[in-house]
Amino acid sequence: MSREMAQEIDSGGESAFNPALRVLPIPGIRRMVNLASTMDDVIHLSIGQPDFPTPPHIVEAHIQALRDGHTGYTMDAGLPELVTELVAYYSERYGRQLKEDNFLVTTGATEALYLALSATAAPGREFLIPEPTFPLYAPLVRMNGGEVKSIETSADRGYQLDPQEVIDAIGMSTYAIVLNSPNNPTGVVYPRETVEAIVQEAAYRGVKVISDEVYDHLVLDDIEYPSIISCAADIDQTMVVSSFSKTFSMPGMRIGWIIASEAAIKTLRRYHMFTTTVANTPGQWAGVAALTGGRGFLDEMIAEYRRRRDKVVQLVGDAPHLTGYWPQGAFYILPSLPANADGSSVALRMLEETGVCTVPGETFGESTTNTFRISFSTSLEKIEEAFSRMIPWLEKQQF
Ligand SMILES: Cc1ncc(COP(=O)(O)O)c(C=O)c1O
Numbered sequence: 202m203s204r205e206m207a208q209e210i211d212s213g214g215e216s217a218f219n220p221a222l223r224v225l226p227i228p229g230i231r232r233m234v235n236l237a238s239t240m241d242d243v244i245h246l247s248i249g250q251p252d253f254p255t256p257p258h259i260v261e262a263h264i265q266a267l268r269d270g271h272t273g274y275t276m277d278a279g280l281p282e283l284v285t286e287l288v289a290y291y292s293e294r295y296g297r298q299l300k301e302d303n304f305l306v307t308t309g310a311t312e313a314l315y316l317a318l319s320a321t322a323a324p325g326r327e328f329l330i331p332e333p334t335f336p337l338y339a340p341l342v343r344m345n346g347g348e349v350k351s352i353e354t355s356a357d358r359g360y361q362l363d364p365q366e367v368i369d370a371i372g373m374s375t376y377a378i379v380l381n382s383p384n385n386p387t388g389v390v391y392p393r394e395t396v397e398a399i400v401q402e403a404a405y406r407g408v409k410v411i412s413d414e415v416y417d418h419l420v421l422d423d424i425e426y427p428s429i430i431s432c433a434a435d436i437d438q439t440m441v442v443s444s445f446s447k448t449f450s451m452p453g454m455r456i457g458w459i460i461a462s463e464a465a466i467k468t469l470r471r472y473h474m475f476t477t478t479v480a481n482t483p484g485q486w487a488g489v490a491a492l493t494g495g496r497g498f499l500d501e502m503i504a505e506y507r508r509r510r511d512k513v514v515q516l517v518g519d520a521p522h523l524t525g526y527w528p529q530g531a532f533y534i535l536p537s538l539p540a541n542a543d544g545s546s547v548a549l550r551m552l553e554e555t556g557v558c559t560v561p562g563e564t565f566g567e568s569t570t571n572t573f574r575i576s577f578s579t580s581l582e583k584i585e586e587a588f589s590r591m592i593p594w595l596e597k598q599q600f
Pocket residue numbers: 249308309310311312335381384385413415443444445446452456457
């Protein structure tokens with residue numbers, strides 16, 4: 202046993218906690234960010250949050266809420282004014298009439314996912330999760346005794362999900378399918394045919410679909426965004442999770458929500474009272490301003506992400522040893538190195554030797570260890586500067 206391990210146990214480290222915590226992975230980004238913090242002149246292509254300032258009308262609404270004394274708890278399901286706006290917004294956007302009782306406001310999408318997954322995962326229940334995957338889902342399932350079956354998607358198909366593979370993977374113990382489109386880390390957007398095929402078959406077989414739609418507005422091509430809300434025949438078998446974090450550039454305000462059947466929301470509300478009770482009150486007023494403030498900000502932000510995406514795809518194409526594809530949403534691309542390459546050690550050395558920080562692909566699953574994630578949530582100038590360091594460096598690498 203190493204001295205560090207012995208010290209950790211002595212000081213009430215891992216062994217003092219619920220063994221369920223052992224399934225929590227060490228975030229792959231941590232090592233990179235720790236190292237980057239000791240270096241000068243680092244360019245971060247590792248950022249998972251928008252680099253745009255929060256629109257001023259949203260900031261003002263937050264401050265005004267504080268001034269108006271909105272500092273107490275709200276209703277447990279959410280600030281009624283916000284829930285009313287969410288109902289109007291979603292009903293109009295997806296052409297399906299929802300009710301107040303279909304919503305629960307949470308502390309970001311993170312709490313929404315925590316509630317949705319840990320309230321349903323249990324021994325004997327299997328969750329199908331496409332890989333590469335946002336790293337939150339599988340540990341939440343496993344911590345609660347559930348099992349995960351990964352559905353691998355591949356770089357050569359642009360990480361598109363084959364609905365038939367998902368359907369074929371449904372077995373006797375399958376409880377739910379977890380979808381995330383636009384996707385972190387790949388930026389893939391599933392087309393309507395894919396989402397409809399999965400949702401229809403899942404409903405037919407009594408399997409739930411939990412859909413993480415936090416990047417729903419960040420669709421960078423002129424294509425329709427098929428939310429589960431518009432694809433499902435009814436929402437009894439589905440839970441949609443989203444938030445203001447990415448699309449309205451306000452991740453620190455921590456406001457998200459779950460949309461589900463009235464019965465499911467009733468149960469989740471009870472659980473929510475035992476997790477965070479209510480979401481941040483001034484943040485919820487800021488959310489009202491976000492939903493009622495017009496699309497101007499969104500359109501500008503999407504146009505800028507589109508410009509950056511176009512540039513990044515071109516630069517990935519110019520970079521030796523990297524193979525890209527066309528990400529249609531969010532602000533990520535997961536380019537591949539040759540199959541035998543160790544993406545983590547490449548990303549680490551690239552940081553040490555060029556000062557460009559990315560996120561190793563192993564963070565997102567075992568099938569993408571030869572990749573690293575690039576986020577284009579940074580300026581075009583920084584992106585160009587990063588590649589002007591990476592390209593000559595990659596030229597010297599051998600795989
Ligand atoms: C796919 C995905 N889901 C959920 C979240 C969490 O979002 P929130 O800030 O609303 O908790 C993130 C944040 O990175 C994400 O990328």
